[in-house]
Amino acid sequence: MTKIPVTVLVLTKAKPGMEERVRNEILGVVQRALQEPTCIHIYLHQDVKDRTNFMLYENWTDKEDFINVQMKSPHLQDYLKRCKEFLVDLPEISLWEMRYKEEGADVNHTISAIKNF
Structure with missing residues (x-):
């Protein structure tokens, strides 16, 4: 079975005053996910204008693994x-497949470089 890489975007909004807790809770999940062999990288972002908004940008080597293993x-699941204790609503999670890459770009080299960064 061919592995299909996937980019995952997660948008979430902290309850007012809970920004630091949200950051720490997310980082706890991220640290566990980064140990998974199909995880390339995960970046946590916080909105510069509305500090209650957070975004995760993730890349995984295998979409099916992400859906059937990581999401479960x-x-x-505990997170x-x-x-509900610290977020306004459940996180919005969307999956994205690459449809274009720069000609000559070596995805395997890029993955290796990112993991070793």
Whole structure:
């Protein structure tokens, strides 16, 4: 079976005054996810104008693994159960497949470089 890489965008909004807790909760999940062999990288961003908005930008080597394994992982499921305490709503998660890459770009080299960064 061919592995299809996937980019994952996660948008979430902290309840007012809960920004630091949201950051720490997300980083806890991220640290576990970064240990997974199909995880290339995960970047956490915070909106410069509205500090309650957070975005995760993730790249994974295998879309099916992300859907069937990562999304069902105990640490993520635990986070999703607890997030009502500190988030306005459940995170919005979207999956994206690459449709264009720069001619001559070596995706495997890029993945290796990112993992070693």
